[in-house]
Structures are given as structure tokens and as C-alpha cells.
Amino acid sequence: xRPHASDATRRxxxxxxSAALASCVLVSLVLAPxxxxxxxxxKAGGSPNADQIHxxxxxxxxxxxxxxxxxxxxxxxxxxxxxxxxxRVAAQIHGNTRLEIGWTxxxxxxxxxxxxxxxVKLPSIINPPNSTAPFLESALTxxxxxxxxxxxxxxxxxxxxxxxxYGAACENNPYAPKLPYSxxxxxxxxxxxxxLSITAVDVIHSWWVPSLGGKVDxxxxxxxxxxxxxxxxxxxxxxxxxxxGRQHAxxxxxxxxxxxxxxxxxxxxxxxxxxxxxxQVTTLRAYLTKTGNL
Amino acid sequence: MSxxxxxxARAVPQITTREVTAPRQTKRWIDWIVTTDxxxxxxMYLVTTFVFFFLGGVEALMMxxxxxxxxxxxxxxxxxxxxxxLHGTTMVFLFVxxxxxxxxxxxxxxMIGARDMAFPRLNALSYWLLLLGGVxxxxxxxxxxxxxxxxxxxxxxxxxxxxxxxxxxxxFLIHLTGISSLLGAINFYATIVNMRAPGMSWGRxxxxxxAILVYAVLLIIALPxxxxxxxxxxxxxHFGTHWFxxxxxxxxxxxxxxxWFFGHPEVYIMVLPGFGIISEVIPVFSRKPIFGYKAVxxxxxxxxxxxxxxxxxxxxxxxxxxVVLGFFMLSSFLIGVPTGVKIFNWISTMWRGxxxxxxxxxxxxxxxxxxVLGGITGxxxxxxxxxxxxxxxxxxxxxxxYTIFGGAIFPVLAGLYYWFPKMTGRLLNxxxxxxxxxxxxxxxxxxxxxxxxxxxxxxxxxxYTYQPGLGWSTYNLISTIGAFILAAGIVLTVINVAINYKxxxxxxxxxxxxxxxxxxxxxxxxxxxxxxxxRVRSVEPMRDIRRQVERSTGVTQKSGGGERFARA
Numbered sequence: 059x060r061p062h063a064s065d066a067t068r069r070x071x072x073x074x075x076s077a078a079l080a081s082c083v084l085v086s087l088v089l090a091p092x093x094x095x096x097x098x099x100x101k102a103g104g105s106p107n108a109d110q111i112h113x114x115x116x117x118x119x120x121x122x123x124x125x126x127x128x129x130x131x132x133x134x135x136x137x138x139x140x141x142x143x144x145x146r147v148a149a150q151i152h153g154n155t156r157l158e159i160g161w162t163x164x165x166x167x168x169x170x171x172x173x174x175x176x177x178v179k180l181p182s183i184i185n186p187p188n189s190t191a192p193f194l195e196s197a198l199t200x201x202x203x204x205x206x207x208x209x210x211x212x213x214x215x216x217x218x219x220x221x222x223x224y225g226a227a228c229e230n231n232p233y234a235p236k237l238p239y240s241x242x243x244x245x246x247x248x249x250x251x252x253x254l255s256i257t258a259v260d261v262i263h264s265w266w267v268p269s270l271g272g273k274v275d276x277x278x279x280x281x282x283x284x285x286x287x288x289x290x291x292x293x294x295x296x297x298x299x300x301x302x303g304r305q306h307a308x309x310x311x312x313x314x315x316x317x318x319x320x321x322x323x324x325x326x327x328x329x330x331x332x333x334x335x336x337x338q339v340t341t342l343r344a345y346l347t348k349t350g351n352l
Numbered sequence: 353m354s355x356x357x358x359x360x361a362r363a364v365p366q367i368t369t370r371e372v373t374a375p376r377q378t379k380r381w382i383d384w385i386v387t388t389d390x391x392x393x394x395x396m397y398l399v400t401t402f403v404f405f406f407l408g409g410v411e412a413l414m415m416x417x418x419x420x421x422x423x424x425x426x427x428x429x430x431x432x433x434x435x436x437x438l439h440g441t442t443m444v445f446l447f448v449x450x451x452x453x454x455x456x457x458x459x460x461x462x463m464i465g466a467r468d469m470a471f472p473r474l475n476a477l478s479y480w481l482l483l484l485g486g487v488x489x490x491x492x493x494x495x496x497x498x499x500x501x502x503x504x505x506x507x508x509x510x511x512x513x514x515x516x517x518x519x520x521x522x523x524f525l526i527h528l529t530g531i532s533s534l535l536g537a538i539n540f541y542a543t544i545v546n547m548r549a550p551g552m553s554w555g556r557x558x559x560x561x562x563a564i565l566v567y568a569v570l571l572i573i574a575l576p577x578x579x580x581x582x583x584x585x586x587x588x589x590h591f592g593t594h595w596f597x598x599x600x601x602x603x604x605x606x607x608x609x610x611x612w613f614f615g616h617p618e619v620y621i622m623v624l625p626g627f628g629i630i631s632e633v634i635p636v637f638s639r640k641p642i643f644g645y646k647a648v649x650x651x652x653x654x655x656x657x658x659x660x661x662x663x664x665x666x667x668x669x670x671x672x673x674x675v676v677l678g679f680f681m682l683s684s685f686l687i688g689v690p691t692g693v694k695i696f697n698w699i700s701t702m703w704r705g706x707x708x709x710x711x712x713x714x715x716x717x718x719x720x721x722x723x724v725l726g727g728i729t730g731x732x733x734x735x736x737x738x739x740x741x742x743x744x745x746x747x748x749x750x751x752x753x754y755t756i757f758g759g760a761i762f763p764v765l766a767g768l769y770y771w772f773p774k775m776t777g778r779l780l781n782x783x784x785x786x787x788x789x790x791x792x793x794x795x796x797x798x799x800x801x802x803x804x805x806x807x808x809x810x811x812x813x814x815x816y817t818y819q820p821g822l823g824w825s826t827y828n829l830i831s832t833i834g835a836f837i838l839a840a841g842i843v844l845t846v847i848n849v850a851i852n853y854k855x856x857x858x859x860x861x862x863x864x865x866x867x868x869x870x871x872x873x874x875x876x877x878x879x880x881x882x883x884x885x886x887r888v889r890s891v892e893p894m895r896d897i898r899r900q901v902e903r904s905t906g907v908t909q910k911s912g913g914g915e916r917f918a919r920a
Contacts, residue, residue, distance in 0.1 A: 096805060096808040096809045096810075096823075097805045097808070098805070098808065099808060100738075100741040100742065100808050101741075101808070101809070101810055108741075110737075111737050111738060111740065111741050114735065114737060114738055115732065115738050115741070118731065118732055118735060118738065119732075122728045122731065122732070125728060126724060126725060126728055129695065129699070129724050130721060130724060132699055133699050133702075133717065133720055133721060133724075134721075136699055136702040136703050136705075136707075137702065137707065137717055140638070140702060140703065140704060140705050140706065140707050141706075141707045141709060142639075142706045142707055142708050142709070145704070145705070145706045145707075146706060147639075147706060148638060148639040148640040148704065148705040148706040149640065149704040149705070150640065150641060151640065151641070151643060151700075151704065152641050152643070152644075152645070153643050153644035153645070153646075153647070154643075154644075154700075157700075158644050158647050158693070158696075158697070161692070161693065161696045162647075162689060162692075162693055165688065165689045165692040165693070166689050169685040169686070169688060169689070169731075172685065172731065172735065173681075173682065173685065176681065176735050176736075176737065177678075179737065180674075180737060183737045184674065184737075260507065260513070261505075261507045261508040261513055262505055262507070262508065262604055264669055264744060266744075266812070268741065268810040271740070271741075272669070272737065272739075272740020272741050272743075273669050273740055273741070273743060273744065274669055274740070275669045275670050275671065277598075277604055277605060277670065277671055278507060278598040278599075278604060279598030279599075279601075279602075279603060279604065280598075280605070280671040281671075282671050295810075295822070296810070297812060297815070298812070299669075299743070299744040299745070299812040299813075300505070300669075300744060301433070301436070301500070301501045301505070301508065301813070301814040302508065303429075303433075303508060303513065304428070304429035304430045304433060304499070305429050306429065306433075306814060306815055306816075307429060307815035307816050307817050307818065
């Protein structure tokens with residue numbers, strides 16, 4: 059292949075080809091659904107901590123966009139402007155100490171700004187606010203809103219389902235009798251600061267409901283905490299974020315936010331259902347033992 | 353220029369007219385088995401790692417096909433987890449790290465004017481251990497591949513949850529490739545420190561060699577902890593210990609610390625040599641010296657130092673106190689500064705240059721374009737409260753493909769187009785190379801850009817299927833189509849290599865008017881490389897040599913101007 063042929067070829071083939079492929083990307087992005095998908099920012103809207111993370115993310119996004127556009131534009135301009143065809147002789151520049159110190163300091167300054175913004179935002183992400191709805195119980199474990207009034211729910215990860223135990227007593231023994239529990243779908247009252255006490259019984263899982271805040275690993279041998287204060291009523295979806303085995307994809311979670319009165323009814327009903335099921339099992343076991351089948 | 357004798361000095365321009373010889377001195381396969389020649393070993397590294405690249409790529413395509421639509425039943429969860437593990441492990445341990453050792457093996461001795469590596473037989477051992485590691489790992493295809501991911505987090509990787517021998521094969525792979533890399537690193541270090549050409553002070557060391565030196569040091573720092581960790585996992589699995597077993601007061605978080613203390617330096621082990629290749633390719637095709645040589649070399653060392661201080665940013669959702677998270681956020685921020693410095697220096701090198709638009713420069717520029725976004729998303733992930741939303745989602749998958757595919761594999765392709773003439777004596781087809789670049793570049797962005805959006809929409813990593821109606825389906829389909837365009841680009845390059853390995857245009861010793869000493873010797877270089885080792889007087893010894901030849905013979909050597917690259 060001759061050197062000049064390569065240039066001609068680039069003009070003949072390269073530009074239409076790249077244009078076609080680039081338009082392919084653009085068209086597909088435009089056609090992408092936006093109903094439940096997020097293009098540029100994380101999910102939020104369910105709880106103050108998720109909203110605060112969202113706003114922190116957005117601040118970083120603006121700064122990042124400026125840097126990104128600036129660097130890419132300079133790169134593309136250089137590739138276009140300084141081709142051998144246009145510039146016959148390259149300027150023999152070995153460096154420029156002032157310029158180099160300048161952009162090193164500039165990059166560091168951007169990071170200082172990001173650090174300050176992060177630490178200003180941090181308290182509103184990690185510290186729960188007081189409940190806006192009437193409180194349901196109070197205790198002294200962490201994390202805690204200023205008035206200490208919060209609802210504790212224990213979240214237990216196991217292959218491949220989440221188990222939720224309601225009430226602060228779950229922290230001592232999540233299998234204690236009379237504590238209401240549910241699987242996969244969590245019931246919570248709107249406007250109440252809910253503290254989750256997260257454990258795992260087998261492998262590592264990760265609790266994550268995007269609209270209600272960030273994820274927290276459920277590590278066997280450790281107890282981790284997070285909180286949310288759901289606006290509602292609404293239904294939020296999430297799923298286990300840490301590879302936990304073959305059915306990892308189906309380890310989903312739902313948070314069903316309801317009014318505090320509905321919540322109390324639901325909990326009472328859960329308790330009744332569990333007792334009923336337990337008594338049925340006891341009856342069955344007694345029957346099976348009596349007939350010699352167990 | 354001062355060479356040993358006046359005769360040798362006169363011989364310099366004549367070297368450029370030496371005819372190309374066949375790349376293999378002999379066709380006997382036994383010569384490849386017993387060789388200690390760094391060039392043959394380098395080629396074996398490159399061929400072997402590209403075979404693994406192909407395998408890892410096929411695994412990736414299978415996963416992308418599975419995810420192209422919701423509720424797909426093509427693959428089971430078990431099969432998908434095996435593919436996740438195979439793909440990640442292959443790309444990290446059997447492709448990106450050793451492919452850099454391949455280029456390093458071939459070019460470090462040539463670039464520093466040495467006749468071979470410091471320990472040639474150790475060098476051969478490194479290669480064979482790598483191959484053995486790959487074979488031990490890939491025979492699991494015939495019984496039961498591991499399925500705990502390339503991090504193999506216990507307890508999932510413990511015997512109760514991963515009873516198959518595949519997990520043990522993974523452990524042996526880490527051991528074998530680890531010893532291979534460790535021996536290789538010691539060899540690189542000894543070679544670079546002791547065997548440089550006369551006059552090649554640290555300030556005249558080619559930037560690729562700087563990168564390989566730092567790569568070697570990082571390997572020596574990072575590999576022992578992971579070797580310890582996988583040994584502990586092995587004894588947990590088979591010999592009754594409980595290092596990582598929470599039911600007996602072991603800690604799964606201990607594994608995470610040990611693994612990522614290796615795992616994060618590993619990231620820079622993968623990209624630093626890539627940065628080195630870019631720092632060689634851009635000045636040559638800009639016909640301009642690198643902008644800020646000292647800053648580029650120093651930033652390599654600073655990145656390596658900081659790389660050992662950022663590991664826990666992979667663990668922001670693990671049980672770790674907030675103050676520790678704050679530390680790791682700041683250290684991860686800091687690493688952005690030297691990385692930014694490199695990018696600014698590369699662009700400044702092109703600024704007011706005279707750009708010869710070869711395929712190698714296309715890939716180098718593509719690397720900068722892609723890596724900028726990978727670096728920026730890294731800043732998002734370093735902010736730990738934001739990471740709580742992004743960690744373990746497709747946003748992270750997008751981020752690390754932008755950094756590793758962009759920061760390591762694009763440079764590997766740039767290096768391939770740049771150095772192929774040196775290794776074989778023949779040029780690759782530039783037209784085909786540029787088409788392959790556009791397919792790779794567009795396909796890459798199509799595959800991975802939408803994955804940012806997938807992560808932001810709540811799609812977590814390593815799930816083998818998903819439900820419709822979550823807003824993920826279209827993005828996933830775009831990503832899958834992009835993956836095939838990307839694969840087509842890579843296949844075009846492979847075809848280019850296959851065709852032009854024997855039939856390409858003859859390159860001559862210095863087709864690009866390079867700056868470094870590998871272009872001083874014939875293509876491919878003879879065994880023992882140099883008859884005469886030139887004295888080095890700057891960071892661009894070949895440019896000095898060309899100037900010297902012009903002055904003493906009056907024949908223009910076409911350097912520093914806007915010439916097309918010429919054939920020999």
C-alpha cells in the first residue's frame with residue numbers, strides 16, 4: 059500500500075464510516091426509553107438521603123462535564139489542526155514548567171472543591187432527620203435522629219431472599235417468637251425514620267433500594283446500618299448488589315410504604331398470620347408424630 | 353555520536369539498508385520451547401495472551417447475548433456466573449498484565465540497548481509458568497469452572513458454597529501467574545537498573561521503560577498479599593482453617609482488604625505500561641519531543657505510590673468506619689492529579705506538532721479520548737456517599753472498561769501497529785487498521801457508554817437476567833450490538849496481522865522515524881540485538897543518530913518535519 063493511498067482511503071472511507079457508526083450511537087440513545095430509566099443521574103426521590111446523594115452527584119456532574127468537554131475539545135482540535143498536511147514542521151517544544159505547575163495545581167483545586175462539597179453534604183446523607191409522622195418506638199442504638207425516635211427493622215440476607223424482622227427487639231434475636239417478619243417485601247410507614255440493622259446468614263449480600271439511598275453490604279459476622287425516611291405511599295424496588303450465588307439475579311427487594319395507621323394494621327395482620335401458620339404447623343406436627351410419620 | 357570505532361560510525365547509515373529476514377530464524381518448534389531469547393519469549397507472550405484475549409472476548413459476547421433481552425433463558429445463573437469469573441480472571445491475569453510483559457520483554461532490552469534480559473532463563477520460566485497457569489485455569493471448562501467472580505469473595509468462595517475444584521484451579525492460577533509475574537518483575541527491574549546503554553541516565557530512559565520499571569516495582573509490592581490471601585483461602589477450603597469463615601470468628605472483610613491491597617495496584621499494573629506505550633507513540637507521530645518528560649516520568653512513579661493507598665475505595669459499602677472511608681476518598685482523589693498531568697502532557701505533545709496520522713496514532717488518540725471519561729467517572733466513584741449509589745452497578749462496569757479497555761487495550765493495539773514492523777519486518781495494512789480502529793472505537797463507546805445509564809437506572813452487576821419494565825432493556829440491547837461492533841474491530845486487526853505477517857510491505861529498520869533504540873537495529877532484530885551499542889546523549893537517541901548521519905553523509909534522514917513515513 060502506498061502512503062498517499064492511505065490518506066485518500068481515510069477520506070473516502072474513514073469519515074462516512076465513522077459518521078455512520080456515530081449516528082448509530084446517537085439515534086439509539088435518543089430512542090432509549092426514559093420512563094423508568096436514568097441517563098445521567100442516579101435514582102432518588104424516595105428518601106432524604108437518596109435526594110442528598112443525588113444533589114451531590116449532580117454538583118460533581120457539572121464540574122466533570124466542564125472538564126470532559128474542555129479536554130476532549132482540545133484533543134479533537136489538536137488532531138484536526140496540527141496534521142502534517144497543515145503543519146509541515148513541528149515546533150520543538152520540550153515543556154513549559156509554569157503551564158505544567160498551573161494545570162497540576164488547577165486539577166488539585168478542583169479536587170479540593172469536591173472534597174469540601176462532599177464533607178458539607180455528608181451529614182445530611184448519614185444522619186437521619188426526625189420523623190415527620192408520629193413516632194412508633196424509641197431506643198438508643200445507632201444511627202439515630204436527634205430526638206432518638208425511630209423504627210428499627212432487621213434485614214437478614216440469605217441465599218436468595220431478604221428477611222425482615224420488625225421491632226427493636228430483633229437486634230437481640232431476629233428469630234424471637236412474636237416478632238412479626240416478612241420476606242422480600244418490606245412494609246414501612248411513611249414519614250417515619252426507619253433504621254435498618256443489616257446482617258447476613260450465609261454469604262455476603264448487599265442491601266440496595268436505589269430511591270431510598272445507597273447500598274450497604276450485608277456481611278456475615280458483621281452488623282451494618284442504614285436508614286431512610288420514605289415519602290409515600292409508594293412501592294420501591296431494589297435488589298441484592300453483591301454476587302451471592304447462582305440466583306443472585308432474583309434476590310430482589312420491595313419496600314411498600316404506607317400510612318402509619320395502615321402499617322400498624324399490616325403488622326398486626328402479619329403477627330396474626332404467622333401465629334395462625336405456626337399453630338397449623340404445630341397441629342400438623344402433632345398429627346404426624348402421632349401417626350408415626352415424623 | 354561516539355561509537356566504539358570510526359568504522360562502526362560509518363556503518364550506521366548502512367544498517368538502515370540491511371534486508372529483512374524471515375521473523376523466525378528456523379521453523380523448528382523445539383527452538384521456541386528451549387529459547388531464552390527475549391524477543392522469542394516476548395512473541396510467545398504476545399501470541400499466548402492474545403489467544404486468552406480471544407477467549408475472554410468470546411465469554412464477554414456470550415454474556416452480552418444473554419443480557420440483550422429481559423428474561424433470556426440462553427444461559428443459566430450457574431453458567432453466567434462461570435462466564436463472569438472466567439472473563440474477569442482471563443482479562444486481568446491472562447491478558448492485560450502478561451501482554452504488557454510481552455511488550456516489555458521484546459522492547460525493554462532493545463530500547464535500553466541491552467543484548468537480552470538480565471536473567472534469560474528466568475525469563476523463559478516466567479513465560480512457561482504463565483502458560484501453565486492459563487492451562488490449569490482453562491481445563492476447568494471440562495469439569496466445573498469457578499463461579500465466585502474474579503474477586504472470589506468468601507464465604508461464597510469457601511468450600512460450603514463453591515464445592516467444585518474450579519475454585520481451587522482459580523487459586524492455582526493466581527499462584528502460577530503470580531510467581532510468573534513476580535519473576536518477570538525482578539528480571540525487568542534488574543535489566544533496567546543494570547543494563548542500560550552507555551549514557552542512558554535515568555533522565556534519558558524511554559518513557560515506556562520507565563513505565564515497565566514502575567510496573568515491575570508495583571508487581572513486587574502487590575503480589576505477595578494476594579498470594580498469601582489465596583493460600584489462606586486454600587487452607588480454609590481444604591485444611592480446616594477459618595481465616596475468612598465468620599462462623600468461627602474469621603472475617604470475610606479481611607479477604608477484601610488483602611485482595612484489594614493487591615487489586616488496586618493491579619489496576620495500575622495494567623494501565624501504566626499502556627501509558628508508557630502512549631508516551632512513545634505520540635511524540636514519534638507528532639514529530640515532536642514529549643511535552644514535559646520529567647513530569648510524565650514522575651507522574652508514573654507518583655501514581656504507583658498512591659496506587660498502594662487507595663484499595664478500600666472498592667469497599668465503600670463494606671463495614672468500615674466513615675473516617676476511613678474519608679481517607680480513601682482523599683487518596684483516590686489525589687491519584688487523579690498525576691493521571692490528569694499525563695493526559696495534559698500528551699495533548700500538549702500533539703499541540704503544534706506535525707501529526708502523521710497512522711493507525712498507531714489513531715489508537716493512541718482514541719485511548720486519550722476514552723480514558724478521560726474513565727478517569728472522570730473514577731472521581732464520582734471516589735466520593736464515597738455517591739459510591740453508595742454506584743458501587744456494584746453497571747456504572748462501575750462502564751468505568752473500569754473505560755479505564756482498562758481504554759487505558760490498557762487501546763495502547764496495546766497502538767503498540768501492536770507501532771511495533772509490528774519491528775517484530776516481523778513487515779508493515780500492517782494502514783487502511784485496514786484505520787477501519788478496525790473506527791469499529792473498535794465506536795463499538796466500544798456504544799457498548800460501555802450506555803452502561804453508565806444502566807447503573808444509574810439501578811442495574812446491578814453480575815445478574816444473569818432481569819425483568820422487563822425496569823428501563824434496562826433498550827440500553828442492554830444497544831450495549832450488546834456495540835459489543836459485536838467492537839469484536840468486529842478486534843477481528844479486523846487480527847486478520848490484518850494474519851495477512852501481513854508474511855505478506856506485508858517490507859518495513860526496514862525504522863519505518864516511522866522513531867526516537868528510541870529499537871529502531872536502530874534491523875527488523876526483526878538479530879539474536880543479541882546490537883553489534884554496536886550506541887552512546888545515548890538524549891531521550892531520543894535515534895533522532896540524534898539520524899542527525900549525525902545527515903551531517904556526515906549529506907543524505908537527508910527526514911526527521912522533525914512533515915514527511916510521510918517512508919518505506920525502506
